[in-house]
Structure formats: C-alpha cells, structure tokens
Amino acid sequence: MGAGSSVVLDAAALHPSLSDPALTSMTLLNDICGRYPGAVSFAAGRPTEEPLRSDSLHRHLDLFIGHLTNERDLPEPAVISTLYQYGRTKGVITDLVARHLAADEGIAVDEDAVMITTGCQEAMVLVLRALRRDERDVVLAARPTYVGFTGAARITETAVWPVREGEAGLDPADLVRQVRAARAAGLRPRACYVVPDFANPSGAVIPTDARRELLAVAEQEDLLLLEDNPYSMFGPVADRPPTLKSLDRRAQVVYLGSFAKTVYPGARVAYVVADQPMAGGGRFVDELAKLKSMLTLNTSTVAQAVVGGLLLEHGCSVARASSAIATVHRRNRRLVLDGLAARLGDVPGVSWNAPAGGMFVVLTVPFVVDDAALEDSARRYGVLWTPMTHFYTGAGGHHQLRLSFGGQRPAEMGRGLDRLAAFVTARAHRPVPAPRAVAESAISLGGGGR
Numbered sequence: 462m463g464a465g466s467s468v469v470l471d472a473a474a475l476h477p478s479l480s481d482p483a484l485t486s487m488t489l490l491n492d493i494c495g496r497y498p499g500a501v502s503f504a505a506g507r508p509t510e511e512p513l514r515s516d517s518l519h520r521h522l523d524l525f526i527g528h529l530t531n532e533r534d535l536p537e538p539a540v541i542s543t544l545y546q547y548g549r550t551k552g553v554i555t556d557l558v559a560r561h562l563a564a565d566e567g568i569a570v571d572e573d574a575v576m577i578t579t580g581c582q583e584a585m586v587l588v589l590r591a592l593r594r595d596e597r598d599v600v601l602a603a604r605p606t607y608v609g610f611t612g613a614a615r616i617t618e619t620a621v622w623p624v625r626e627g628e629a630g631l632d633p634a635d636l637v638r639q640v641r642a643a644r645a646a647g648l649r650p651r652a653c654y655v656v657p658d659f660a661n662p663s664g665a666v667i668p669t670d671a672r673r674e675l676l677a678v679a680e681q682e683d684l685l686l687l688e689d690n691p692y693s694m695f696g697p698v699a700d701r702p703p704t705l706k707s708l709d710r711r712a713q714v715v716y717l718g719s720f721a722k723t724v725y726p727g728a729r730v731a732y733v734v735a736d737q738p739m740a741g742g743g744r745f746v747d748e749l750a751k752l753k754s755m756l757t758l759n760t761s762t763v764a765q766a767v768v769g770g771l772l773l774e775h776g777c778s779v780a781r782a783s784s785a786i787a788t789v790h791r792r793n794r795r796l797v798l799d800g801l802a803a804r805l806g807d808v809p810g811v812s813w814n815a816p817a818g819g820m821f822v823v824l825t826v827p828f829v830v831d832d833a834a835l836e837d838s839a840r841r842y843g844v845l846w847t848p849m850t851h852f853y854t855g856a857g858g859h860h861q862l863r864l865s866f867g868g869q870r871p872a873e874m875g876r877g878l879d880r881l882a883a884f885v886t887a888r889a890h891r892p893v894p895a896p897r898a899v900a901e902s903a904i905s906l907g908g909g910g911r
C-alpha cells in the first residue's frame with residue numbers, strides 16, 4: 462500500500478453473513494425504496510403514527526419517575542442512577558412486563574424470568590447464540606419466515622431448517638417430519654421459531670388446537686419453541702387464541718415480545734421470557750443475560766422508562782395502551798381488503814389472502830415478482846411493496862408480493878391502491894414469463910421496518 466492510499470478490505474475476508482443474500486438484499490430493497498421518496502409505500506412493516514403525540518414521551522417519562530419515587534420508594538439519587546447510569550442487564554421494567562403478560566396474555570411468570578432487550582432482534586440473536594453449540598445445531602422455522610429471524614440465524618451461523626406453512630400457519634405434522642429428517646441428516650434440532658398470531662409475511666394465525674399440538678410435538682421431540690408475538694393485539698378484540706406460553710406447562714416455550722408495533726419501533730424495547738431451569742441451577746434467561754452483558758450491556762434505560770410509563774398509564778395492559786394504534790390497523794385492514802376487491806377483483810390470476818388482523822396481506826399475481834418488478838412499480842407507478850421471494854430461503858414466492866398496511870392514512874391508501882392496481886393490471890395482461898430460480902435471500906423495506 463502506497464503512502465496516502467486507503468486500507469482496502471476484502472469482503473471475502475469478512476464474516477460470510479456479510480456476503481449472504483439475506484443481509485445484502487436488505488440494502489438493496491432499502492436502496493430501491495429510498496430512491497422513490499414520493500411513492501406510496503406498502504413495503505415497510507411500520508405501524509401507524511396517527512395516534513402518536515410528541516408530548517406523550519414527557520408524560521410517560523414523568524409517570525415512570527413518579528413510579529420509581531412513590532411505588533419503588535427510591536430516593537432521588539437512586540432515581541438518577543436508574544435513569545442515567547449503566548443499568549441492570551436484565552432491565553428496569555421487568556416487573557411491569559410481567560404484569561402486562563399476566564394482564565393481557567394469561568402468562569404467569571415472575572419478573573426474574575424476563576429480560577428486556579434492544580428490540581426483538583437482539584433477543585433472537587441472543588437465543589440463537591446460546592442454542593448453537595456447534596454446526597450440528599439447527600432451528601426450524603416456517604417457510605416463508607420473518608427476515609429478521611433469518612438474518613439473526615445468519616450472523617450466529619445457525620442453520621434454519623424449513624417447515625411447511627399452510628393457511629393455518631406452521632404445520633405441526635410437518636414439524637415432526639422435519640425434526641426427524643434433520644436428525645436423520647446427523648443434525649440436532651434445538652428449537653422451532655414460530656409466530657402464531659398474524660405471521661410476517663403470511664398473516665397466518667395458528668388455531669388453538671394446532672397450538673396444543675405444537676406443544677405436544679415439542680415435548681415428544683425434545684424441542685424448544687421460540688414464540689414471537691409482536692402482532693396479537695391487531696386482530697379482532699374478542700376470542701384471541703391463547704399464546705403458546707400461556708399453555709406451556711413444561712417451560713418448553715421461550716417467549717419473545719416486542720413493543721415495536723404496539724408502542725413504537727423507535728424505542729427499540731422488547732423482551733424475552735426464558736424460565737427454563739438450567740441443570741446446574743439458575744435459568745436460561747440468566748445465560749442470555751451473560752451474552753447481553755457482552756453485547757449491549759443493557760437496553761437504554763431512558764427508552765425503558767418511556768415504555769414503562771406508558772404501561773403504568775394503562776394499568777400494564779398493552780391491549781389498552783395500544784388500542785388506538787390497533788383501531789387504525791383494523792381500519793386499514795378493511796380499507797386494503799375492500800380496496801383490492803374493488804380494483805382487482807375481476808383480474809384473472811390475481812388473488813389475495815384475508816388475514817383477520819396483523820399488518821400484512823399477500824397478493825398472488827400471474828407474473829414474476831422480483832426486485833426488477835419492484836423497481837418498475839416504484840419508477841413508473843409510484844408504489845412500493847415487498848417481493849415475497851425475500852422471505853424465502855431458496856426458490857419460492859415468485860408470484861407473490863407482500864403489502865404492509867399499518868402506516869397509510871385513508872387518502873394515501875386509496876392513492877396507493879390505485880397505483881398498485883394500475884401496475885398489477887398492466888403486468889397481468891402481458892404474457893407470463895417462466896418463473897426463474899431466485900437466489901436465497903431475505904430482506905428489509907424502505908426506511909426500516911421489516
């Protein structure tokens with residue numbers, strides 16, 4: 462290297478995940494979305510901002526400070542330390558999260574089984590890091606699956622073994638088959654990642670019977686279930702199916718919760734419940750805390766305080782705290798389903814699913830949906846969405862796109878659907894090219910939010 466020239470690094474000399482399509486397609490899609498700021502976006506998995514107010518932050522912070530002083534009985538110096546100092550690794554609102562789980566989800570855990578994380582993303586990395594002892598350890602997951610999980614698996618070098626997903630979500634019978642196939646291949650299936658309520662991207666909900674079956678399979682096959690539940694508040698108010706964790710009698714479920722969609726994503730506050738006893742004493746959550754102490758030390762105490770204040774304001778019920786956001790999401794679900802029916806109902810080969818809640822609808826079309834189609838949709842029609850191929854490892858989803866319907870206001874929704882319909886109709890009437898193999902990939906969407 463000559464004087465004045467820069468160091469040049471070779472990607473081949475860096476961690477293989479950095480060259481993996483799972484991580485590079487995130488940049489690619491962000492890039493496409495970023496180049497069309499005027500487009501209506503159904504791409505990013507962002508919740509609505511409609512009910513949010515900037516002054517709520519101050520109110521929630523004040524409520525939490527009041528809680529520290531009055532309920533926890535802390536003198537001012539201890540209040541200062543709690544908010545300003547490096548904090549307890551497991552977090553400062555674990556008691557409030559335990560109260561939320563009891564109030565909303567029928568999950569009875571003591572606060573010591575809870576650890577607050579910097580987004581669910583961190584929780585997934587920690588759990589996978591802990592479970593992967595060597596290259597024989599694999600986790601199972603529905604196909605298609607949430608890109609954040611695929612990414613966490615890549616950076617922890619954990620292989621993901623796919624399981625069939627039908628209209629009723631992850632299929633317990635196929636889980637048995639796949640666990641056995643993985644074992645026959647000399648691997649150690651450690652856990653199955655599952656989003657029982659309004660999965661991302663499919664929107665599927667696992668019925669209660671199948672939830673019980675999953676727990677039975679987990680027991681029989683000696684498997685943990687990693688239950689990820691960011692969306693359950695966004696369905697019909699009555700008759701929410703029980704969480705796997707609330708049915709769990711054997712500490713078989715590691716539960717991942719996030720306030721990203723119900724409160725706001727920018728707080729980056731989520732949590733893991735890991736009450737599995739360790740053979741030598743302690744619990745799995747304590748092992749995860751060791752990892753966290755070397756990764757992020759603790760989740761921002763200020764962010765925890767704001768989320769804590771919001772929980773306190775609503776008696777620790779996220780159902781109550783998020784009801785305005787959930788109402789907008791329910792409205793948007795209706796708008797998107799009615800809007801698709803009005804605009805695309807009679808276009809041959811075009812169909813979509815009708816999830817009962819969540820934030821995503823999957824549209825099936827008679828043409829190939831890839832990144833080039835997205836680029837064309839953005840440039841010529843001014844509308845963004847996500848090619849479903851990004852949620853598959855290997856080939857899959859070539860004729861599908863995901864619409865995220867959390868973030869639009871009604872007028873914008875109408876405009877976006879008009880543009881989408883123009884794009885889809887134009888393509889649907891062209892000859893259908895043969896599907897081509899799509900490289901293994903995963904994703905993110907404009908301006909963050911997956």
Ligand SMILES: Cc1ncc(COP(=O)(O)O)c(C=O)c1O
Nearest residue numbers: 580581582607661719721731911
């Ligand atoms: C299935 C799933 N889990 C979790 C999350 C939330 O992750 P985080 O808390 O890191 O924002 C998302 C967000 O898109 C998601 O779709």
